[in-house]
Amino acid sequence: MDTIKYDTRPFKLLKNEQIADGIFEWTVENDELCRLAKCGQFANIKVPGKTLRRPISICDAADTTLRFVFQVKGEGTKIMSEMKVGDTVEILAPLGHGFTVEKGKRYCFVGGGIGVPPLLYSAKQAENPLVITGFRNKDLVILQDDFKAAGAEVVLATDDGSAGVHGFVTDVLKERLNGIDVVCACGPTPMLKAVANVCRSKVECQVSLEERMGCGIGACLVCACRTKPRDGEEFMSQVCRHGPVYNAEEVFFDV
Amino acid sequence: MSDLKVNVCGVEFNNPLIAASGTFGFGREFSEFYPLSVFGGVSSKGITLKPRLGNPAPRIAETESGILNAVGLQNPGVDHFIEFDLPWLKEQNTVIIANIAGNTVEDYCAMAEKLSDTDIDFVEMNISCPNVKSGGVQFGTSCESVGTITDAVRKHCKKPLMVKLSPNVTDIVSIAKSAEFYGADAISMINTLTGMRIDINTRRPIIRNNTGGLSGAAVFPVAVRMVNQVYNAVKIPIIGMGGISKWQDAVEMLLAGATALQIGTILFNDPYAPVKISDGIKEYLDNNHFKSVTELTGKVQLW
Numbered sequence: 001m002d003t004i005k006y007d008t009r010p011f012k013l014l015k016n017e018q019i020a021d022g023i024f025e026w027t028v029e030n031d032e033l034c035r036l037a038k039c040g041q042f043a044n045i046k047v048p049g050k051t052l053r054r055p056i057s058i059c060d061a062a063d064t065t066l067r068f069v070f071q072v073k074g075e076g077t078k079i080m081s082e083m084k085v086g087d088t089v090e091i092l093a094p095l096g097h098g099f100t101v102e103k104g105k106r107y108c109f110v111g112g113g114i115g116v117p118p119l120l121y122s123a124k125q126a127e128n129p130l131v132i133t134g135f136r137n138k139d140l141v142i143l144q145d146d147f148k149a150a151g152a153e154v155v156l157a158t159d160d161g162s163a164g165v166h167g168f169v170t171d172v173l174k175e176r177l178n179g180i181d182v183v184c185a186c187g188p189t190p191m192l193k194a195v196a197n198v199c200r201s202k203v204e205c206q207v208s209l210e211e212r213m214g215c216g217i218g219a220c221l222v223c224a225c226r227t228k229p230r231d232g233e234e235f236m237s238q239v240c241r242h243g244p245v246y247n248a249e250e251v252f253f254d255v
Numbered sequence: 256m257s258d259l260k261v262n263v264c265g266v267e268f269n270n271p272l273i274a275a276s277g278t279f280g281f282g283r284e285f286s287e288f289y290p291l292s293v294f295g296g297v298s299s300k301g302i303t304l305k306p307r308l309g310n311p312a313p314r315i316a317e318t319e320s321g322i323l324n325a326v327g328l329q330n331p332g333v334d335h336f337i338e339f340d341l342p343w344l345k346e347q348n349t350v351i352i353a354n355i356a357g358n359t360v361e362d363y364c365a366m367a368e369k370l371s372d373t374d375i376d377f378v379e380m381n382i383s384c385p386n387v388k389s390g391g392v393q394f395g396t397s398c399e400s401v402g403t404i405t406d407a408v409r410k411h412c413k414k415p416l417m418v419k420l421s422p423n424v425t426d427i428v429s430i431a432k433s434a435e436f437y438g439a440d441a442i443s444m445i446n447t448l449t450g451m452r453i454d455i456n457t458r459r460p461i462i463r464n465n466t467g468g469l470s471g472a473a474v475f476p477v478a479v480r481m482v483n484q485v486y487n488a489v490k491i492p493i494i495g496m497g498g499i500s501k502w503q504d505a506v507e508m509l510l511a512g513a514t515a516l517q518i519g520t521i522l523f524n525d526p527y528a529p530v531k532i533s534d535g536i537k538e539y540l541d542n543n544h545f546k547s548v549t550e551l552t553g554k555v556q557l558w
Contacts, residue, residue, distance in 0.1 A: 076317075
């Protein structure tokens with residue numbers, strides 16, 4: 001084992017703040033694992049009192065810190081939201097296959113709701129990216145300034161029109177597809193399916209999927225996704241290992 | 256210094272901990288954490304005669320102190336295992352147990368025959384998978400069917416044969432006796448308990464298969480009880496499992512009657528659990544002046 005790909009280590013919780021309705025931001029510190037993180041990867045976070053760890057996408061990474069933005073959805077994320085700065089958190093990271101961001105291409109990042117956070121570190125790897133973010137309403141809007149600070153052009157859309165453009169991210173994407181080489185998307189499955197349809201036979205599309213997970217490393221096979229690689233046979237891939245990011249054309253969105 | 260080595264049916268394990276089938280794949284992913292020799296043995300993901308895609312997701316749901324799963328025996332098939340996974344596993348300096356499941360008695364026999372000509376150390380016959388329509392548990396819930404399949408597979412299997420029992424039965428003791436009578440060399444127990452969770456917002460089962468197998472700390476006392484009952488009724492060794500999460504649980508399961516142990520669900524919470532559990536058992540043995548872990552087996556004094 002010369003180079004470690006992932007491992008579990010104690011991280012120190014440096015920051016835990018609510019940044020929108022039910023949405024929290026963490027910064028955690030560890031000397032070994034953070035620098036290994038690539039954009040679009042995730043971490044499996046141990047929650048006191050829970051059998052399963054919580055898979056949370058990496059929002060941003062630096063040499064010794066990781067940033068997570070998560071939504072309180074159940075008991076595990078509730079406990080996470082109540083943890084104190086200074087607490088030790090056991091985190092398995094970095095995990096999964098992330099977004100592929102190459103030089104010389106124009107990228108558009110499309111995020112819906114809590115699918116927006118993993119796009120930040122990814123957008124930072126691209127040159128002058130376009131970022132389209134969609135939320136249900138103005139109370140759920142996050143990370144706009146962070147994307148701007150990263151040099152991205154950011155478009156905000158809300159389902160109810162309470163902030164930014166009134167409409168879906170796909171409405172904006174259709175208008176702005178000219179000049180884009182690659183679309184990277186993360187969000188609810190219906191949104192990903194719609195984004196994939198907009199991109200089909202026009203531009204490359206990468207989608208980041210979500211699934212209930214067990215081990216987080218591809219051993220237990222619970223986070224299955226029906227997949228057909230372009231030059232291979234249909235198989236049940238593991239979202240934690242082969243994903244979470246796939247080429248949209250390889251994914252069966254309807255099981 | 257105390258000795259953690261155990262011998263099961265002539266196969267020597269460096270310590271009594273075995274990675275439980277289905278939680279560990281074929282070991283490659285966990286070998287990123289440590290050499291697989293931290294385990295005395297590894298039980299492979301359940302293998303079938305032909306490749307299987309398994310069930311649609313979601314395949315897992317959390318429960319109080321446990322999980323439900325319904326993977327549905329996704330695996331690349333026995334030939335793929337022998338050609339691609341076994342050669343790598345063989346270099347990991349740990350005992351290799353091939354866990355097999357099938358639709359028919361003939362499937363099991365065919366797999367046992369193929370595996371008999373390989374370098375695996377043990378066959379674990381899974382007749383207790385609760386998550387597939389056919390292919391497992393229908394063989395494991397009556398004494399007659401357990402007897403028939405054990406008898407048949409025994410004749411085709413040149414390796415030591417352990418039979419993995421389902422806890423979803425009324426009398427596990429008579430089933431264990433049937434397995435023993437028809438030629439099982441060892442028993443592994445318990446597989447998962449069938450359960451169900453419902454999402455109260457969608458009013459749908461969380462798991463796509465509707466039901467799944469319950470594992471984790473929640474099932475531990477059930478497993479200890481069943482292992483002890485079977486220990487008192489059969490002479491063949493028992494590989495005890497079901498919710499072992501810490502070294503104290505491991506000692507408890509050995510005292511109940513297990514010769515070796517499997518650990519699974521705890522690996523999702525703490526991949527380093529086998530290292531901690533081994534260290535803990537060793538310390539317990541030293542503190543209580545036992546020379547060997549084998550001295551613990553069945554040492555509970557019932558009231």
